[in-house]
Amino acid sequence: MADTTTRAKVRWGLLDLAVVVFALTPVLWIMSLSFKTPATLTDGKFIPREWTLENYRTIFATDQFVRALVNSIGIALIATSIAVVLGAMAAYAISRLDFPGKRMLIGVSLLIAMFPQVSLVSPLFEIERQLGLFDTWPGLILPYITFALPLAIYTLSAFFKQIPWDLEKAAKMDGATQGQAFRRVIAPLAAPGLFTTAILVFIFCWNDFLFAISLTSTERSRTVPVALSFFTGASQFEDPTGAICAAAVVITVPIILFVLFFQRRIVSGLTSGAVKG
Amino acid sequence: MADIVLDKVSKKFPDGTIAVRDVDLEIADGEFVILVGPSGCGKSTTLNMIAGLEDISSGELRIGGERVNDKAPRDRDIAMVFQSYALYPNMTVRENMAFPLRLAKLDKETITRKVEEAAKVLELTPLLDRKPANLSGGQRQRVAMGRAIVRQPKAFLMDEPLSNLDAKLRVQMRTVVSRLQKQLATTTVYVTHDQTEAMTLGDRVVIMRGGAIQQVGPPQELYDHPNNLFVAGFIGSPSMNFLTATVDEGRLRTALGDVPIGDRIRRELEGADAPRDLILGIRPEHFEDAELIDEETRRRGAEFTAPVDIVESMGSDKYVYLSVEGERATSAELEELAADAGAADFSGAGSNLVTRLSAESTVTEGEDRRVWFNLEKIHLFDPSDGRNLTLHEGRAAGALAD
Ligand SMILES: Nc1ncnc2c1ncn2[C@@H]1O[C@H](COP(=O)(O)OP(=O)(O)O)[C@@H](O)[C@H]1O
Numbered sequence: 122m123a124d125t126t127t128r129a130k131v132r133w134g135l136l137d138l139a140v141v142v143f144a145l146t147p148v149l150w151i152m153s154l155s156f157k158t159p160a161t162l163t164d165g166k167f168i169p170r171e172w173t174l175e176n177y178r179t180i181f182a183t184d185q186f187v188r189a190l191v192n193s194i195g196i197a198l199i200a201t202s203i204a205v206v207l208g209a210m211a212a213y214a215i216s217r218l219d220f221p222g223k224r225m226l227i228g229v230s231l232l233i234a235m236f237p238q239v240s241l242v243s244p245l246f247e248i249e250r251q252l253g254l255f256d257t258w259p260g261l262i263l264p265y266i267t268f269a270l271p272l273a274i275y276t277l278s279a280f281f282k283q284i285p286w287d288l289e290k291a292a293k294m295d296g297a298t299q300g301q302a303f304r305r306v307i308a309p310l311a312a313p314g315l316f317t318t319a320i321l322v323f324i325f326c327w328n329d330f331l332f333a334i335s336l337t338s339t340e341r342s343r344t345v346p347v348a349l350s351f352f353t354g355a356s357q358f359e360d361p362t363g364a365i366c367a368a369a370v371v372i373t374v375p376i377i378l379f380v381l382f383f384q385r386r387i388v389s390g391l392t393s394g395a396v397k398g
Numbered sequence: 399m400a401d402i403v404l405d406k407v408s409k410k411f412p413d414g415t416i417a418v419r420d421v422d423l424e425i426a427d428g429e430f431v432i433l434v435g436p437s438g439c440g441k442s443t444t445l446n447m448i449a450g451l452e453d454i455s456s457g458e459l460r461i462g463g464e465r466v467n468d469k470a471p472r473d474r475d476i477a478m479v480f481q482s483y484a485l486y487p488n489m490t491v492r493e494n495m496a497f498p499l500r501l502a503k504l505d506k507e508t509i510t511r512k513v514e515e516a517a518k519v520l521e522l523t524p525l526l527d528r529k530p531a532n533l534s535g536g537q538r539q540r541v542a543m544g545r546a547i548v549r550q551p552k553a554f555l556m557d558e559p560l561s562n563l564d565a566k567l568r569v570q571m572r573t574v575v576s577r578l579q580k581q582l583a584t585t586t587v588y589v590t591h592d593q594t595e596a597m598t599l600g601d602r603v604v605i606m607r608g609g610a611i612q613q614v615g616p617p618q619e620l621y622d623h624p625n626n627l628f629v630a631g632f633i634g635s636p637s638m639n640f641l642t643a644t645v646d647e648g649r650l651r652t653a654l655g656d657v658p659i660g661d662r663i664r665r666e667l668e669g670a671d672a673p674r675d676l677i678l679g680i681r682p683e684h685f686e687d688a689e690l691i692d693e694e695t696r697r698r699g700a701e702f703t704a705p706v707d708i709v710e711s712m713g714s715d716k717y718v719y720l721s722v723e724g725e726r727a728t729s730a731e732l733e734e735l736a737a738d739a740g741a742a743d744f745s746g747a748g749s750n751l752v753t754r755l756s757a758e759s760t761v762t763e764g765e766d767r768r769v770w771f772n773l774e775k776i777h778l779f780d781p782s783d784g785r786n787l788t789l790h791e792g793r794a795a796g797a798l799a800d
C-alpha cells in the first residue's frame with residue numbers, strides 16, 4: 122500500500138515537473154537574458170556568465186518605460202473594475218430574472234466577443250479622433266470594457282447560476298431587502314467568480330497590443346506592450362534586447378501579484394453546505 | 399403571533415399555469431396546519447404566497463387581521479424553513495442564526511443571548527462555531543429551524559423541511575418539530591407530500607389537489623370521513639382498497655359478493671341521473687379473519703372467500719394480500735394517486751386486496767381463506783366526480799345506514 126503511494130507520488134511528481142518545465146522555460150529564458158551583459162547576450166548559455174542589473178537600471182532610468190507602466194496599471198485597473206461591476210449586474214439579472222429581450226442580450230454579447238477586433242481598429246481610430254478620445258486613457262478604457270464585458274458576463278453568470286435561489290429567498294424571509302440580500306448573502310458567495318473574472322479581464326487589458334498601438338500616439342497614454350516595441354536601449358546604437366527582456370520581466374510582476382492576491386480568495390467549494398443535494 | 403386567513407386566494411403564473419385556485423383557509427392563532435397533497439398540487443406556491451415570495455394573483459391574505467397582499471416578506475414578520483435548508487455557507491452556525499436579528503438591528507448582547515437560547519433548545523450549542531459544510535443533514539436541518547425560531551416571528555412556514563433526511567432521522571425530527579411547535583405555540587403552516595407526516599404532526603390537515611383544497615380537518619376526521627375518493631385514497635398507509643360496485647336490485651354487486659345497502663344510500667341512488675356503477679372503498683383494518691370474530695360482530699359485516707397471495711406478519715398484526723376477481727376500479731383521482739405513488743403498474747386481471755388481520759390468524763400463503771369485512775366502514779364513491787355517497791352531514795356511515 123505504502124509502496125504504491127510512493128510510486129504514484131514519484132510518477133505524479135515527474136509529470137508535474139515536465140509540465141512546469143515546459144511552461145516556464147520561455148519565461149526563465151527571458152529572465153536569464155535580462156541579467157546578461159550585452160557582450161554575453163548571444164552566448165546561448167542558460168545561466169548568465171556575468172550577472173548584471175544594468176538592463177533594469179536602463180529601463181527605469183528612462184521616463185518612457187515608467188510612464189507606460191503607470192498608464193498600463195491605471196487603464197487596466199479602471200477598465201477591470203468597471204467591467205466587473207457592470208458584468209456582475211448584467212450576469213445577476215441574466216441568471217435570476219426572466220425579462221423580455223434576455224436571449225437577444227446574450228446573443229449580442231456573444232457576437233461582440235466573437236467579432237474580430239482588427240476590423241474595428243480603423244473605425245475606432247476615426248471615431249476617437251472625432252470625439253477627442255484619441256491618445257487618452259478613456260480612449261483605451263472604453264474599448265477594453267466593450268470587449269471584456271461579454272467575457273465578464275459569461276464567467277459571472279456561470280457563478281451566479283451555481284448559487285441556490287433559496288439563499289436569496291431565505292435572506293428575504295430573514296428580513297433583508299433585495300439590496301441587503303445581494304450584498305450580504307449573494308455577493309460573498311459570488312466572490313470567487315468576481316475575482317476569477319477580475320483576473321481574466323485584467324490580463325486581457327494588460328496584454329492588449331492591437332488597440333494600444335492604434336489608439337495611442339504619445340507617452341500620454343501609451344501602455345507597456347506598445348512602449349516595449351518602441352524601445353531603443355540606452356543609446357541609439359545599442360542592442361535593446363537586454364532592456365526589452367528586463368521590461369518584460371517587470372511587466373509580468375503585476376500580473377503575478379494580482380493573481381496571487383486574488384487566488385487566496387478563490388476558495389473552491391465555498392457554496393458547499395448551503396443546501397443538501 | 400397571529401392568525402392567517404386566505405380569502406379566495408389564487409395564483410396564476412405568467413405562463414398561464416393556474417397553480418392555486420380560490421383557496422379559502424382560516425388558520426387560528428397558534429394552530430399547526432399541514433398542507434398535504436401530491437407533488438405539483440400547489441402547496442409550495444400557497445406557502446410562498448403566505449411568505450410574500452410570490453405575488454397573489456387574486457384574493458386576499460390577512461395575517462393578524464391585517465391585509466398583507468402587497469407587503470414585502472420582511473414586513474410580514476414570518477419565518478420560513480426551506481426544504482434545502484438554505485443555510486448561508488459563508489457564515490458559521492452562530493452567524494446564520496444571528497442573521498435575522500442583526501438585520502432587525504438588535505443590540506449585541508440580545509443577539510448573543512437569543513442565539514444561545516435557541517441553540518440550547520435545538521441542542522446546537524457545541525456546533526455554534528462550525529460552518530454548515532461541516533454539519534450532517536440532521537444538524538443542518540436543526541440550524542435551519544434555529545434560524546427560524548430565534549427571532550420569535552408571528553408564524554412559521556415550513557416547506558417539506560424533513561424530506562431530505564433519511565427515514566429514521568425524519569421520524570426523530572418529526573417529534574422535535576412537534577414538541578417545538580407546542581412549546582412555542584406559534585402559528586405554523588407546514589407543507590409535506592408525505593401523508594404519514596401530515597397525520598402525525600398537525601392539528602388540522604389541508605388536502606390539496608390540482609391547486610384546490612379537497613378537505614380540511616383534523617387527521618382522524620379525514621381518515622374516517624373522507625369527502626371524496628382522492629382524500630380517501632391519499633390518507634392512510636397502506637391505502638384504502640377500491641373495487642367496482644354495480645347497483646342492481648337494491649344491492650351492490652362487487653368482487654366481494656353482494657353487499658346490501660341501507661335506505662339512505664338507496665334513496666341517493668334512486669334519482670334518474672344517479673350513477674349505476676360505483677367505487678367501493680374499504681380500509682385494510684376493516685377486514686378480519688372470519689374464524690376470529692364473534693356472532694355479534696359477524697352480523698355487522700359480510701364474508702367472502704379469496705386466495706391468499708402474500709402474508710406479511712408484523713408481529714402485532716398480519717398484512718394479508720388477497721386476489722379478487724373483477725375489474726379494478728378506475729377514475730381520474732385514482733390514477734393521479736397511483737401516479738404519485740409511482741405504482742401505476744398494478745397490472746393483471748382482477749385486483750389485489752390489502753387486508754390487516756389479527757396476529758392470531760392462522761392464514762397461510764396459497765390457501766383460500768374466508769374473510770369478513772365490516773359493512774359499517776364501507777365508503778361508496780361516485781366515479782364521475784369522486785364524491786363520497788356514504789357521507790351524511792360530514793359523517794361516513796357505511797353502506798347500511800337508514
Ligand atoms: N414559476 C412558475 N411558473 C410556472 N409554473 C409554475 C411555477 N412554479 C410552479 N409552477 C407550477 O405550479 C404548480 C404547483 O407548483 P408547486 O406549488 O411547486 O407544487 P408543490 O409544492 O405542491 O409540489 C405546478 O404545476 C408547477 O409546475
Ligand SMILES: [Mg+2]
Binds near residue numbers: 441442
Ligand atoms: Mg413543493
